[in-house]
Amino acid sequence: MSYDLIVFQKDSAPLRKKEFMEWYENQTEWTENHSYDDPANTTAELRNWYAEMQETFPDLNGPNANNDNGSPNETDYSIGRNVIYAAFNWSQAETAYQKTIELAAKHKVGFFDASGSSDIWIPNGNGELKLLKESETKPWWKFW
Numbered sequence: 001m002s003y004d005l006i007v008f009q010k011d012s013a014p015l016r017k018k019e020f021m022e023w024y025e026n027q028t029e030w031t032e033n034h035s036y037d038d039p040a041n042t043t044a045e046l047r048n049w050y051a052e053m054q055e056t057f058p059d060l061n062g063p064n065a066n067n068d069n070g071s072p073n074e075t076d077y078s079i080g081r082n083v084i085y086a087a088f089n090w091s092q093a094e095t096a097y098q099k100t101i102e103l104a105a106k107h108k109v110g111f112f113d114a115s116g117s118s119d120i121w122i123p124n125g126n127g128e129l130k131l132l133k134e135s136e137t138k139p140w141w142k143f144w
Contacts, residue, residue, distance in 0.1 A: 005115070007086075009110070012083075020112075036080065037077070047101050049104065052103050053075070058073060059074075108125075
């Protein structure tokens with residue numbers, strides 16, 4: 001069992017909780033017609049997030065895997081067109097959460113805590129993330 005976090009392209013996901021959860025379920029069906037370990041298949045923002053995350057949490061499987069087998073920091077990344085799903089070792093949960101949210105803000109991508117609080121964070125355009133509230137009803141384009 002792993003500690004799972006997901007980052008996503010801000011304009012690809014619905015920003016209402018119910019619709020977001022349906023979208024998330026669809027994304028994790030892994031039905032896109034490509035390999036899920038190649039960062040070339042995703043957006044520039046997500047690639048930049050991934051590249052910087054690897055400095056702390058190296059890739060377990062993809063083309064950037066470093067053969068550091070057994071390190072608790074090794075992370076299994078599944079890379080889609082609009083999402084990156086990261087499965088961390090539970091012993092790294094707190095550090096992974098902090099690093100993921102920090103870099104999501106920096107690279108202006110959304111963040112979803114799939115294993116913990118189920119919080120959805122979206123970039124606010126000022127280098128910060130805003131917690132999507134259950135009661136939010138505005139269309140995504142009104143947040144910026």
